[in-house]
Amino acid sequence: MQARRPTIDDVARHSGVGRTTVSRVLNDGPNVRPEVRDRVWASVRSLNYSVNPQARSLASGSSGxxxxxxxxxxxxxxxxxxxxxxxxxxxxxxxxxxxxxxxxxxxxxxxxxxxxxxxxxxxxxxxxxxxxxxxxxxxxxxxxxxxxxxxxxxxxxxxxxxxxxxxxxDDEAGGYDVARHLLGLGHRNLAYITGLESHLSAARRLEGLRRAVKSQGLDPASVRVLGGDFTFRSGVEHTRRLLGERSPPTAIICANDDTAAGALSVAHGLHLSVPDELSITGFDDTPMSEIVWPPLTTVHQPxxxxxxxxxxxxxxxxxxxxxxxxxxxxxxxxxxxxxxxxxxxx
Amino acid sequence: MQARRPTIDDVARHSGVGRTTVSRVLNDGPNVRPEVRDRVWASVRSLNYSVNPQARSLASGSSGxxxxxxxxxxxxxxxxxxxxxxxxxxxxxxxxxxxxxxxxxxxxxxxxxxxxxxxxxxxxxxxxxxxxxxxxxxxxxxxxxxxxxxxxxxxxxxxxxxxxxxxxxDDEAGGYDVARHLLGLGHRNLAYITGLESHLSAARRLEGLRRAVKSQGLDPASVRVLGGDFTFRSGVEHTRRLLGERSPPTAIICANDDTAAGALSVAHGLHLSVPDELSITGFDDTPMSEIVWPPLTTVHQPxxxxxxxxxxxxxxxxxxxxxxxxxxxxxxxxxxxxxxxxxxxx
DNA sequence: TGCGATGCTGGAAGCGCTTCCATAACAATG
DNA sequence: CATTGTTATGGAAGCGCTTCCAGCATCGCA
Missing domain, CATH: 3.40.50.2300 (Response regulator)
Structure with missing residues (x-):
């Protein structure tokens, strides 16, 4: 597609120094006189040279x-x-x-x-x-x-x-914090839709949730826990099940925003008003939490x-x-x- | 982090052939006897060899x-x-x-x-x-x-x-198709929130839209067009403006799903029922279109x-x-x- | 049986860099 | 002024591949 590209030797020749010196300049190495350094950089610019990353990787033995x-x-x-x-x-x-x-x-x-x-x-x-x-x-x-x-x-x-x-x-603290937020609003009947079993940090959020519940003097075992998998779909399915129970939760804590969006969607389908009849929270604070309606209460992760x-x-x-x-x-x-x-x- | 990795020469030595032959085998080259080929592959496996991509790039002169x-x-x-x-x-x-x-x-x-x-x-x-x-x-x-x-x-x-x-x-046809869909539902008062001006395919969708409107015997100029930028936010802003007009559109066509989500969110905020009081469509059929409520009518792009x-x-x-x-x-x-x-x- | 065409193989020359090492220049020390 | 460091510099040896090319069997056909 184009002419031969300049190599380090072209730069060396152009600036009248050895190849090693050019390499030193390019890599900010020591022991190069400032004037030489400048001369080399000038050649680099005038030849429009750029290091060949493949060659560098090979020679240095590190792929980067x-x-x-x-x-x-x-x-x-x-x-x-x-x-x-x-x-x-x-x-x-x-x-x-x-x-x-x-x-x-x-x-x-x-x-x-x-x-x-x-x-x-x-x-x-x-x-x-x-x-x-x-x-x-x-x-x-x-x-x-x-x-x-x-x-x-x-x-x-x-x-x-x-x-x-x-x-x-701190996932445990994150779980604790959302739970406290909901408990502080007056909720006493919580449910948690977890992430994948293999994803342990979602389980840690649950631990925090339980700690918050206990700190409120409630029985941690009263929190219903359903095994989701972080998907929108699992939010849909589990929320359906939860809302079909005899005394459905007043707040559903979801392991991430996708799941919460699923929960929200079920609430809409049932014409439940959120948050008046059901509170829903997510986790991660992805842009999704501002896109759904109503915007999601969630735990921000940087x-x-x-x-x-x-x-x-x-x-x-x-x-x-x-x-x-x-x-x-x-x-x-x-x-x-x-x-x-x-x-x-x- | 570990011992020296085997090179092509190790494989050559191990299988008793020349380096060139190994290279041929690795690259599915011609002119290698099947038995030799098998022998080389056996050595590759037994040495747990894998080509060094950096070296290959350098030698072949192509980075891949x-x-x-x-x-x-x-x-x-x-x-x-x-x-x-x-x-x-x-x-x-x-x-x-x-x-x-x-x-x-x-x-x-x-x-x-x-x-x-x-x-x-x-x-x-x-x-x-x-x-x-x-x-x-x-x-x-x-x-x-x-x-x-x-x-x-x-x-x-x-x-x-x-x-x-x-x-x-075919963006033009895509625009035409959503517009026909809406016109078919009975809408006569449409608005379009475009993407970035620099994004011309969003402009082509508008052309299709106009063609559909014209085919219905309506004046293409009656379609209000607002200059968005593909973001949720621009959907929010422009929809607010549109709904504040004297005779607001009954359907808003958005240049992508994000923008449509923004429009949807405004509708919710105003307690407008979608689609009864306002229809909204997106473009792209990203997962977002199933996540929002109600799920978005949109144009699928593969x-x-x-x-x-x-x-x-x-x-x-x-x-x-x-x-x-x-x-x-x-x-x-x-x-x-x-x-x-x-x-x-x- | 002879001889060019064809198939298979490996030696060797790079690809464009980094880096080891030898060397030169110069400053600092006694 | 000889000796030891220190700072600059470049030559040359690779890094692990691909590929050109030469060499040698083998084959087909007259």
């Missing part, structure tokens, strides 16, 4: 690649807002770190998903991998990945926190920052600046919107 | 990289469902083609966005680039990109169709397939199998859901 792995089928719609937010955050930090991001979606229901993740790392020579839930909760996978490259986990459960660096919010922090943890580790696995807790907060209100209001 | 470029700020929420669907489709096809995808988000409001896109292609040695709207509508950018690598456009307007391969639906087709067009072109720029039209269809109905119904 960081994989971001999602558990989602190619054919199903992934939890787009969640995934996009993480991807954007990771992308931005990779730019800063001069690394490349390799986004990958692994069908979580395929029998060999672990192998697929590990193969990706192996064949692409990834130097780091960011695992998202529920992959970040799987000790086997995390251990195997750690043997191959630097690993950072998004919202890992306690079972994997000791195995690799991680970032996330997803982009989390992904960025994961990438920079990997970068630090590759630079040898870390010792033991470290978990970084980012702040969450309850965002009260219109989907929650006092129970039994007119 | 295809860039997927979106116009969106890192800090703003992109149109996630739209972007995710395209990314997934591109990702899958890249897997098939043995290429790598480089997703990139360029702030469309930065002054040098064109340069940014071209720099990405240049510095990363991309062999192909998939441009999404509104980048796919910019003749300058498309021309410049074509000079550097293979280009495929998502939903290009007529102004860029001749410049590079493209895929998309986004994943479009992205896949774009990648494979690039692959064909790189293989030298193409001649002139070709535009591939994929089928669209109106998905009638509950957000549209006869006007003025009880």
């Amino acid at each position: 690649l960081i994989a971001l792995v999602f558990a989602s089928d190619f054919d199903a719609q992934p939890n787009s807002f969640y995934a996009s937010a993480l991807e954007l955050g990771a992308l931005r930090e990779c730019l800063v770190q001069g690394r490349h991001l390799l986004t990958h979606h692994v069908p979580q229901h395929s029998p060999d998903w672990k192998r697929q993740v590990l193969e990706l790392i192996r064949t692409q020579r990834c130097q780091g991998v960011v695992l998202t839930p529920p992959f970040s909760d799987d000790p086997d996978l995390v251990k195997a990945a750690t043997a191959q490259c630097a690993v950072a986990l998004i919202s890992p459960s306690p079972s994997t926190r000791g195995l690799a660096d991680g970032v996330g919010v 997803l982009k920052d989390m992904a960025g922090a994961a990438v920079s943890a990997i970068a630090r580790r590759l630079a040898g600046e870390e010792d033991g696995p470290r978990f970084e807790t980012l702040p969450h907060r309850v965002i009260a919107r219109e989907s929650s209100g006092p129970p039994g209001a007119p | 990289l295809i860039a997927l470029v979106f116009a969106s700020d890192f800090d703003a929420q992109p149109n996630s469902f739209y972007a995710s669907a395209l990314e997934l489709g591109a990702l899958r096809e890249c897997l098939v083609q043995g290429r790598h995808l480089l997703t990139h988000h360029v702030p469309q409001h930065s002054p040098d966005w064109k340069r940014q896109v071209l720099e990405l292609i240049r510095t990363q040695r991309c062999q192909g680039v998939v441009l999404t709207p509104p980048f796919s509508d910019d003749p300058d950018l498309v021309k410049a990109a074509t000079a550097q690598c293979a280009v495929a456009l998502i939903s290009p307007s007529p102004s860029t169709r001749g410049l590079a391969d493209g895929v998309g639906v 986004l994943k397939d479009m992205a896949g087709a774009a990648v494979s067009a690039i692959a064909r072109r790189l293989a030298g199998e193409e001649d002139g720029p070709r535009f591939e039209t994929l089928p669209h269809r109106v998905i009638a859901r509950e957000s549209s109905g006869p006007p003025g119904a009880p």
